[in-house]
Amino acid sequence: MESNAIRYEEVELLLNDLYAQYGYDFSEYSKASLQRRIHRLFTLDKFPSFAEFRYRLQSDSHYFRRFVEEITVNVTEMLRDPSFYRALRTTILPVLSTYPFIRIWHAGCSTGEEVYSVAILLKEAGLLHKSLLYGTDINPQVIDKARKGIFPVSQMQKYSENYIQSGGVRDFSSYYTANYHLAKFDSALTAKMIFSAHNLVSDFSFNEFQLILCRNTLIYFERDLQSKVFKLFDYSLENFGYLALGSKESLRFSPIADRYRQVGKEKIWRKIHEAG
Amino acid sequence: MKPVDPHAIPPPVSRLLVIGGSAGSLQVILSLLAAIGDDFPMPVLIVLHRNGGFESSLEDLFSTRTNLAIKEVEEKELLRTGTVYLCPADYHVLLEKDYSFSLDYSERIHFSRPSIDVTFRSAADIFGPGLICLLLSGGNADGAEGMQYVQEKGGVTIVQDPATADVPYMPQQAISRMNVDFIIPTDEIPGFVRQLGRSESPSGPHK
Numbered sequence: 161m162e163s164n165a166i167r168y169e170e171v172e173l174l175l176n177d178l179y180a181q182y183g184y185d186f187s188e189y190s191k192a193s194l195q196r197r198i199h200r201l202f203t204l205d206k207f208p209s210f211a212e213f214r215y216r217l218q219s220d221s222h223y224f225r226r227f228v229e230e231i232t233v234n235v236t237e238m239l240r241d242p243s244f245y246r247a248l249r250t251t252i253l254p255v256l257s258t259y260p261f262i263r264i265w266h267a268g269c270s271t272g273e274e275v276y277s278v279a280i281l282l283k284e285a286g287l288l289h290k291s292l293l294y295g296t297d298i299n300p301q302v303i304d305k306a307r308k309g310i311f312p313v314s315q316m317q318k319y320s321e322n323y324i325q326s327g328g329v330r331d332f333s334s335y336y337t338a339n340y341h342l343a344k345f346d347s348a349l350t351a352k353m354i355f356s357a358h359n360l361v362s363d364f365s366f367n368e369f370q371l372i373l374c375r376n377t378l379i380y381f382e383r384d385l386q387s388k389v390f391k392l393f394d395y396s397l398e399n400f401g402y403l404a405l406g407s408k409e410s411l412r413f414s415p416i417a418d419r420y421r422q423v424g425k426e427k428i429w430r431k432i433h434e435a436g
Numbered sequence: 437m438k439p440v441d442p443h444a445i446p447p448p449v450s451r452l453l454v455i456g457g458s459a460g461s462l463q464v465i466l467s468l469l470a471a472i473g474d475d476f477p478m479p480v481l482i483v484l485h486r487n488g489g490f491e492s493s494l495e496d497l498f499s500t501r502t503n504l505a506i507k508e509v510e511e512k513e514l515l516r517t518g519t520v521y522l523c524p525a526d527y528h529v530l531l532e533k534d535y536s537f538s539l540d541y542s543e544r545i546h547f548s549r550p551s552i553d554v555t556f557r558s559a560a561d562i563f564g565p566g567l568i569c570l571l572l573s574g575g576n577a578d579g580a581e582g583m584q585y586v587q588e589k590g591g592v593t594i595v596q597d598p599a600t601a602d603v604p605y606m607p608q609q610a611i612s613r614m615n616v617d618f619i620i621p622t623d624e625i626p627g628f629v630r631q632l633g634r635s636e637s638p639s640g641p642h643k
Contacts, residue, residue, distance in 0.1 A: 168561070190530075190532065190538040192558050192561075193530055193540045196530065196554070235542055235543055379539045380538075408511055
């Protein structure tokens with residue numbers, strides 16, 4: 161069984177194919193994680209050989225879509241790391257409230273749980289009416305899910321606990337309507353969101369924001385690609401805007417580090433100078 | 437504390453000890469750290485199932501037993517000898533060809549993140565026969581599959597003797613799945629691992 165494991169050399173072959181044929185460039189993704197995801201898909205779909213797996217990817221664009229969906233990690237939750245959201249409430253939103261119009265970018269938003277989380281915070285701060293939340297992801301399928309705002313009811317107890325720990329004082333269930341095993345979030349939240357496919361590797365800046373969140377996406381990129389993406393964020397962030405990263409990610413060794421200052425203990429940085 | 441650039445290039449490493457533990461494994465890890473010595477000739481990576489929120493206290497606890505540096509894995513950080521690495525709560529830890537760490541927030545494996553299977557497998561791809569993996573007490577099946585892969589790649593496989601483990605299920609899973617290289621009683625594990633580190637052969641002493 162293990163002799164069938166996808167080897168690193170085979171991963172390289174696939175990545176070259178996919179770039180040549182579909183224009184998706186995964187060459188600067190962290191290889192260990194990528195290899196594991198590709199091996200997992202290969203096993204899951206029961207390919208008898210690497211050659212057949214490769215041929216299917218070359219010859220079937222629908223299967224390529226499945227490939228993108230399965231090798232990118234789409235695990236997310238609402239109000240993950242409640243202390244982070246507490247910091248957003250108490251430190252960041254009061255500053256954002258001084259702007260006439262607030263633009264927020266969730267880069268790598270997956271199925272959108274984080275976008276809905278921030279929308280709830282904005283609503284409670286009385287800022288949602290003058291905010292726009294942009295959610296982007298490389299993967300069009302998850303973007304479709306995000307747009308619907310429908311999540312499993314089974315998650316709601318956990319999310320409700322996160323909500324309370326993040327400083328929420330309302331009834332979390334007032335934000336959604338439960339129907340059988342699904343919870344549909346309030347369309348007043350969705351109305352302030354714009355979702356679209358965007359590839360951090362190859363696509364450009366598309367607006368200027370006061371807050372960019374990119375949490376647990378950069379860990380899948382090699383350092384050079386991380387640096388490129390940090391520059392993209394820097395370019396897309398207004399002066400004195402904020403950049404929020406995942407709990408194990410850091411701006412510290414990036415090329416833009418000297419123009420940013422960390423705010424408190426959470427992984428939130430404020431831009432203090434424009435690029436020279 | 438002076439900030440050290442974790443990306444500065446350390447001397448190359450050819451061997452690695454990975455310890456996988458769950459319920460009932462903490463005391464074994466503490467005794468092991470106390471016994472392996474400050475000159476243990478390879479990095480140590482600990483994959484411990486735990487809840488979030490008490491990682492710093494765990495680092496402090498480990499620091500009381502050894503003069504080796506104890507730190508939580510940072511993404512892209514390069515492995516160095518003289519250091520004991522702890523997997524952060526809620527992330528899988530993988531190794532890259534350049535001996536750096538990658539973090540991964542994908543699905544739990546055996547209800548676990550970090551998963552021992554994930555790290556064993558990934559480390560085996562990089563270190564092959566230079567890998568020593570140790571599976572300790574625990575109540576789920578994590579680690580057994582990864583350990584089998586380590587053996588296929590020529591690495592050394594050791595489990596805590598289930599008869600002496602607080603929770604025998606996890607090491608027992610490995611034993612029933614494969615022919616584990618060494619099954620060691622709890623109180624002999626620290627000395628055994630220390631000796632294994634000292635042996636010159638990259639794949640450890642022979643059975």
